[in-house]
Amino acid sequence: MVVERKMTKKFLEDAYAGESQAHMRYLIFADVAEKEGFPNIAKLFRAIAFAELVHAKNHYQALGNIKDTPSNLQVAIDGETFEVEEMYPVYKATAELQGEKEAVRSTHYALEAEKIHAELYREAKELAEQKKDLEIKKVYICPVCGYTVIDEAPEYCPVCGASREKFVVFE
Amino acid sequence: MVVERKMTKKFLEDAYAGESQAHMRYLIFADVAEKEGFPNIAKLFRAIAFAELVHAKNHYQALGNIKDTPSNLQVAIDGETFEVEEMYPVYKATAELQGEKEAVRSTHYALEAEKIHAELYREAKELAEQKKDLEIKKVYICPVCGYTVIDEAPEYCPVCGASREKFVVFE
Ligand SMILES: [Fe+2]
Ligand SMILES: [Fe+2]
Ligand SMILES: [Fe+2]
Ligand SMILES: [Fe+2]
Ligand SMILES: [Fe+2]
Ligand SMILES: [Fe+2]
Structure with a gap:
């Protein structure tokens, strides 16, 4: 198959x-x-x-890449961790070295969000391994930078400064 | 910028x-x-x-890749045309040569849909260049193979045989 x-x-x-x-x-x-x-x-x-x-x-x-949720979460954790520890630090440093301001911004925004993603997926995986779901009601995403936060949006995005009413909610 | x-x-x-x-x-x-x-x-x-x-x-x-709609449609047409004329014929022939049935199916499904996509985007581009919108009400997508059809879903998908009630509608 x-x-x-x-x-x-x-x-x-x-x-x-x-x-x-x-x-x-x-x-x-x-x-x-x-x-x-x-x-x-x-x-x-x-x-x-x-x-x-x-x-x-x-x-x-x-390709056989669709597995059960704990395994899928591990794939997600591995991807986010690579982005946080290797990919985005290199891309951001390169954009700084070359004076490319738009790229400094877009890579900085991504780097900050991926740190949170890795952490959230780690929590989810621990629970899924015990057959438990996450206990969350809402996930808010900043549509400017991708900043991700559970259950309540901040007054201003701590990464890009976008205001609360711009956040997109998943519930 | x-x-x-x-x-x-x-x-x-x-x-x-x-x-x-x-x-x-x-x-x-x-x-x-x-x-x-x-x-x-x-x-x-x-x-x-x-x-x-x-x-x-x-x-x-x-990267400066977001332009106006006629230009975006040309990017879409170029991508679909490459997939129809080069990419999927090669991938499908390889899957057949290597006896990989799942890959023959997934590349065949994609190839058939991309032909329709190229055509629909061409129509849209002609209109957009004259500042006119497409005159369509609904777009139906087969969730098994990606077959794409305007305004009415067929009784059975002509590519994969899925029945009408499975189609996903965009309206
Ligand atoms: Fe990202
Ligand atoms: Fe991420
Ligand atoms: Fe933000
Ligand atoms: Fe496709
Ligand atoms: Fe396509
Ligand atoms: Fe189909």
């Missing part, structure tokens, strides 16, 4: 990466189309973004 | 790819958590998926 041969595996990994980036682009382009007064083109972008999610999921499934 | 130096540019492109794939993984893991009886862990995955979207969007913006 799961792909074994190396070339097919490599191609499915590349296809997963490509589908994920297409999905993301279309969600970004949908917001632009909406703002520019093309609501139906925005709808098309969002619908096709979902089709790309279906493709990405099919490839990911064929 | 837009990143100029090559190393910073390369790193932002890699960060965009990484964030897009993390976003996708977390949406997939959220569905698993939901099914396994962890609704709050599912909520955390979905919220953090949105935080990764914010990061991807910030990097994409810093």
Whole structure:
């Protein structure tokens, strides 16, 4: 059921990466189309973004990468930890060295959020291993920097300064 | 305002790819958590998926890749055309050569949908260039294969055979 041969595996990994980036682009382009007064083109972008999610999921499934929740949380922890300890510190230092202010900002915002993500996923994994769910009601995300906080949004985002009413809530 | 130096540019492109794939993984893991009886862990995955979207969007913006709708549609057309004419034919042929049935299926499903996506984006671009919106009411997506159809879902998906009531509607 799961792909074994190396070339097919490599191609499915590349296809997963490509589908994920297409999905993301279309969600970004949908917001632009909406703002520019093309609501139906925005709808098309969002619908096709979902089709790309279906493709990405099919490839990911064929690769045998969809496991149970504790294992999925470990994949999440490993990804966030790599970003916090290696990837974003290098990217941010490079942007500083090269005087690229926009990139300093976008990598700094990501780095700060990933630290919180790693911690939240660690808590979730401990509970999931005991078959327990997280005890949370709401998750708030800052739409400017991705800052993530449980149950109550701060008056101002501690990372980028965005005000409370801008936060997006998941409940 | 837009990143100029090559190393910073390369790193932002890699960060965009990484964030897009993390976003996708977390949406997939959220569905698993939901099914396994962890609704709050599912909520955390979905919220953090949105935080990764914010990061991807910030990097994409810093790269100067967010333009107006006709230009965004051209990027979409180019991506879909590459997938239809080069990428998926090669990936599918490789999966067939190597007898990897799951990968034959997931690449076949994607290839068929991308043909439709390229066509729909072409129509949208022609209209957007004349400042006109698409005249559509609904977009239906097959959640098994990503087949995409305007305004009415078929009784059975012509690509994978899924029945009409499974289709996801964007309206
Ligand atoms: Fe796709
Ligand atoms: Fe993260
Ligand atoms: Fe923020
Ligand atoms: Fe991120
Ligand atoms: Fe597509
Ligand atoms: Fe289908």
